[in-house]
Amino acid sequence: MIKKLRIVLAQINPIVGDLNGNLEKHIRAAITARDELSADIIVFPELSLTGYPPEDLLFRHSFIRDTEKTLAKFVNEVKDIYCVVGHPKNYRKKLYNACSMIFNGNIMGSYAKQRLPNYGVFDECRYFKPGQKPCVVPVHGIPIGLVICEDVWTPAPIRQAVAHGARLILAPNASPFEINKHNARLSVLSKRVAENNVPIAYINMVCGQDELVFDGGSMVMNDKGELAQLAGFFNETLHPVNIHISDTTSEVEINSVPDISEEEKIYQALVLGLRDYVNKNNFPSVVLGLSGGIDSALTLAIAVDALGSDRVKAILLPSRYTSEISIEDAEISAKNLNVEYETISIEPTYQQFLSSLQPSFNGKKADITEENIQARCRAIILMALSNKYSHLVLSTGNRTELAVGYCTLYGDMAGGYAVLKDIPKMMVYKLAKYRNQLQAIIPERTIKRAPTAELAPNQKDQDTLPPYPMLDDILYLYLNEGLSTTDIIAKGFEKNTVERIVGLIHKNEYKRKQAALGPHINHKSFVKDWRYPVVNGYKK
Secondary structure: OOEEEEEEEEEOOOOOOOHHHHHHHHHHHHHHHHHOOOOOEEEOOOOOOOOOOOHHHHHOHHHHHHHHHHHHHHHHHOOOOEEEEEEEEEEOOEEEEEEEEEEOOEEEEEEEOOOOOOOOOOOHHHOOOOOOOOOEEEEOOEEEEEOOHHHHHOOHHHHHHHHOOOOEEEEEEOOEOOOOHHHHHHHHHHHHHHHHOOOEEEEEOEEEEOOEEEEEOOEEEOOOOOEEEEOOEOOOEEEEEEEEEOOOOEEEOOOOOOOOOHHHHHHHHHHHHHHHHHHHOOOOEEEEEOOOOHHHHHHHHHHHHHHOHHHEEEEEOOOOOOOHHHHHHHHHHHHHOOOEEEEOOOHHHHHHHHHHHHHHHOOOOOOHHHHHHHHHHHHHHHHHHHHHHOEEEEEOOOHHHHHHOOOOOOOOOOOOEEOOOOOOHHHHHHHHHHHHHHOOOOOHHHHHOOOOOOOOOOOOHHHOOOOHHHHHHHHHHHHHOOOOHHHHHHOOOOHHHHHHHHHHHHHOHHHHOOOOEOOOOOOOOOOOOOOOOOOOOOOO
């Protein structure tokens, strides 16, 4: 006898700590799944009631008590549909990362996550104890196993559930976006299916949370290891899936599963990360310095796509070294995106600083100090506008600059959110070209001209740094791959260049410790992935 289950993958956007708001989102989604989508089961992401990661909120006893009350409200509110909800569970004075199957006022079963990730951006061993037991719950006569996120990445938890009779695995997730992450998920799911011959429904949240971005990508892989259903990326959705299960076979209805390019995923991750950071922190608008360079032009485009042009303000901040080309390109970018902009010259402020410092600088040649003063003049103006109008200041620097310290502390690093913080310079160019394919908004000249900070006469980035393609390659090998200077030199890079770049990385750790948050895109991003000491005698 073949039985049919209709499962809704609830790819939702919770807010960490907003228990009431998250509860209402769960109730609305469950009712919609039941009444409009005729679902038997709705599955929410990992820790969906609290949002992920709740971090040290989990140490507050009041937060745990309020979460328990919130779960109880959901249990009593929603009827006639099975619901898998993620929540922390306090049991015998130990806290677990759990999910529960709920139906008609009862918790039919609860599962505690067995594999707690404690690497990269994850720190779950700080808060949770690992579970030990499987959880298999019958739904309309079909035994369904529950696992959570990291459990999928090792064989034992799913194998354990199947040994207890599970014919289908539901896997709530809070899996952050990284480059190539979707392919990694597909690979690991196909391994688990091959080992156990059961379909797996993978449900992921979609949101920005501080530096993390959760991309969705909820899906179902059938028992042949084929991707049968994909809910898409970077959008909330309730995605229904029909699964037919008999005593010996299972079949997942297949729909078209279009993927998107890596550049589009990265761009959409930046848009989502910025949108949620601004909206969830109740900022009415953002402001940024628009220089005519590619970094600020791309940041402006992302800001408009995230918030709308009416919530974005651009400020041109020219100095004596700013070229007419830069001013023209900045104005074109703002006009193409219908962004209000104004020009505030930093020259009077800069002159006043030089005048005030002249007695102290007497007899000293001009050097990088005067360049940094210009950057800090711009920061003062942007922060003043932020204070006056409640704008969030967006800093516009990229990962490559931050890695080697080609940025000014309290200058161009100033701001509340750094959109390109984890984007290497060469990827900045790719993203600009991708955005222009949708609509030509960034001037072609901005993309093609040699990058320059314009803090000194005829200045070019390459006067100070190696060519960006080479620099990004070295940084990738050292930061992402963890290779030593000796290993990198062995790959054909010039010894002095490699040693200089690695030296700059460590020399500028103190700057990165004071940098604004920005969306996590890369493995080994400059957030929780990278925890190097500022005082550090090891430079290899």
